[in-house]
Amino acid sequence: MELWQEILLKTGFALGVISVVMGIAAYSVLAERKVSSWIQGRVGPNRTTLPIIGAIPFIGPFLTRLGLFQPMADGLKFLFKEEPVPGHVNKLYYNLAPVVAMVPALTTMVILPFGQIKDSATGVVTPLILANVDVGVLFLFAVSSLGVYGIVLGAWASNNKYSFMGGIRSSAQMISYELTLGLAVLPVLMWANPPGSEGGLSLVNVVNAQGTLWTAIWQPISALLFLVAIFAETNRAPFDMPESETDLVGGFHTEYGAFKFGMFFVAEYAHIVIGSAVFVLLFLGGWHIFPGVADPWPAGYIGAVLSTATFLGKTCCLIFFFIWIRWTLPRFRYDQVMHLGWVILLPIAIANLILNIAIIAVWDKFNG
Amino acid sequence: MLDLLFYIFASLTVVPAFLMVTSRSPVTAAMFMIASLVGMACLFVMMDAFFLAILQVLVYAGAVMVLFLFIIMLLDMDEGEDLRTRAIPSMAAMVLGGLILVTILGFFSGKFDDQFPEIQEPAALKLDGSQTLPEVYEKHLPLPYSTKAKTFGYGLFTKYMLPFQVTGVLLLIAMVGVIVLSKRTTDESEGGSAT
Numbered sequence: 001m002e003l004w005q006e007i008l009l010k011t012g013f014a015l016g017v018i019s020v021v022m023g024i025a026a027y028s029v030l031a032e033r034k035v036s037s038w039i040q041g042r043v044g045p046n047r048t049t050l051p052i053i054g055a056i057p058f059i060g061p062f063l064t065r066l067g068l069f070q071p072m073a074d075g076l077k078f079l080f081k082e083e084p085v086p087g088h089v090n091k092l093y094y095n096l097a098p099v100v101a102m103v104p105a106l107t108t109m110v111i112l113p114f115g116q117i118k119d120s121a122t123g124v125v126t127p128l129i130l131a132n133v134d135v136g137v138l139f140l141f142a143v144s145s146l147g148v149y150g151i152v153l154g155a156w157a158s159n160n161k162y163s164f165m166g167g168i169r170s171s172a173q174m175i176s177y178e179l180t181l182g183l184a185v186l187p188v189l190m191w192a193n194p195p196g197s198e199g200g201l202s203l204v205n206v207v208n209a210q211g212t213l214w215t216a217i218w219q220p221i222s223a224l225l226f227l228v229a230i231f232a233e234t235n236r237a238p239f240d241m242p243e244s245e246t247d248l249v250g251g252f253h254t255e256y257g258a259f260k261f262g263m264f265f266v267a268e269y270a271h272i273v274i275g276s277a278v279f280v281l282l283f284l285g286g287w288h289i290f291p292g293v294a295d296p297w298p299a300g301y302i303g304a305v306l307s308t309a310t311f312l313g314k315t316c317c318l319i320f321f322f323i324w325i326r327w328t329l330p331r332f333r334y335d336q337v338m339h340l341g342w343v344i345l346l347p348i349a350i351a352n353l354i355l356n357i358a359i360i361a362v363w364d365k366f367n368g
Numbered sequence: 369m370l371d372l373l374f375y376i377f378a379s380l381t382v383v384p385a386f387l388m389v390t391s392r393s394p395v396t397a398a399m400f401m402i403a404s405l406v407g408m409a410c411l412f413v414m415m416d417a418f419f420l421a422i423l424q425v426l427v428y429a430g431a432v433m434v435l436f437l438f439i440i441m442l443l444d445m446d447e448g449e450d451l452r453t454r455a456i457p458s459m460a461a462m463v464l465g466g467l468i469l470v471t472i473l474g475f476f477s478g479k480f481d482d483q484f485p486e487i488q489e490p491a492a493l494k495l496d497g498s499q500t501l502p503e504v505y506e507k508h509l510p511l512p513y514s515t516k517a518k519t520f521g522y523g524l525f526t527k528y529m530l531p532f533q534v535t536g537v538l539l540l541i542a543m544v545g546v547i548v549l550s551k552r553t554t555d556e557s558e559g560g561s562a563t
Binding site for chain 2: 003093133134135138139141142143145146148149152153156164167168171172174175178193200201
């Protein structure tokens with residue numbers, strides 16, 4: 001294959017993955033509105049409709065009542081609204097911040113494996129992934145930690161004390177919970193790399209190690225720590241300090257409107273999608289459908305589609321969990337967030353790591 | 369193609385580094401420093417050192433610079449501060465930097481022209497039954513020139529164990545020092561708990 005063909009093919013793959021993730025992100029906005037309204041005994045968006053599809057008997061009104069056309073309306077609204085730029089902002093950083101928030105959210109999906117394809121002739125199993133790099137998990141942490149710059153820059157450039165407070169809180173929160181996040185993953189990676197294996201830090205390796213038993217079942221502490229930390233890293237309730245509207249108006253995006261606000265908004269949901277996907281890969285067995293059932297699908301394209309569907313289904317369940325938590329738990333106070341992160345979660349994470357190291361050491365002593 | 373990429377990434381490293389030194393606003397300077405660090409990570413990727421590249425982004429761009437920005441914003445530094453450079457220190461820095469550059473160029477020029485070692489992955493090493501990583505270490509062979517994260521870890525915990533531990537102790541000392549300095553004992557005036 002020529003170089004340009006290869007580049008074109010890779011670009012096509014990347015665009016495909018981006019459109020799927022952005023589609024899920026758009027529809028998780030709708031899911032958020034619908035689920036919140038169901039939890040609160042309301043109806044939620046049920047009016048938006050399309051001319052032709054909406055007129056089909058039974059199906060059209062049904063889809064309209066589900067609000068399936070609402071994301072399109074929302075997107076168009078963000079696009080066509082007037083974009084006011086307040087006079088007191090730092091123009092360059094004000095415009096740059098939404099982009100900086102968006103780019104890391106889209107970049108992390110490069111190392112997410114979303115399924116596998118088994119060649120029916122040779123039986124070789126290839127993971128479906130954009131870039132199967134050896135340092136997968138580290139790449140994820142590195143790039144997603146860049147996402148905080150979008151929030152911090154936007155907050156600072158807005159030249160508004162509420163935005164600014166949101167930005168400061170966000171950076172402190174991200175730094176604090178990144179420690180727990182990393183320490184919670186380490187036991188999983190250690191167990192997924194027994195002596196003699198060549199997996200490294202790739203997420204594919206972690207999923208393959210879960211063929212018989214999901215990590216969440218026998219590593220519940222790591223799973224819980226990771227889950228809490230990922231809630232904090234994605235700025236979701238009960239950790240949505242940067243935009244807690246009761247004390248900070250709108251938080252870091254108070255001064256933003258129209259499409260720039262839309263970019264922050266979509267970036268947040270993209271983070272949720274990616275975070276859910278990573279949790280599924282690390283702890284819920286990736287594309288292995290049940291604990292103990294390692295990818296029962298036939299070889300070839302059907303199996304590939306089914307494994308991807310399994311993975312996406314699990315991810316959607318976890319996105320629902322994210323939304324469910326937001327409309328169930330009240331928000332923490334800021335000092336409580338810091339206390340939880342440094343005084344409770346971090347020591348537990350370190351103890352969990354040392355416990356696992358001890359178990360592995362004893363295991364190696366008596367088995368090897 | 370590779371040459372073009374190198375020039376792009378090299379300018380992504382050098383130009384923001386220069387702008388960082390010359391820019392008057394601390395936030396702008398910090399942003400240029402981040403750009404420069406990311407550019408350096410790209411250069412590492414070009415040399416197949418993925419692990420180093422990721423660590424560069426993770427540690428410097430992702431953690432250290434967030435703290436820098438945090439401090440800059442918290443202290444709310446203005447760009448009005450007079451940052452005029454003084455003649456003698458800047459001259460001394462220039463001479464020293466130039467000397468170091470000349471030394472490095474003189475030392476390395478022509479040294480690595482055609483003799484880059486071939487990249488060996490641990491998987492490839494294992495095919496030959498006698499050459500797994502532990503055996504490479506036991507036979508005092510040079511560690512394989514590999515891009516895998518595992519090789520870094522193996523090197524750190526075998527051949528370079530002493531430097532690794534010394535670095536760890538140094539970092540521990542720094543950490544203890546910071547805690548001691550920030551927990552300065554207050555003169556027991558009012559309440560006494562203000563730290």
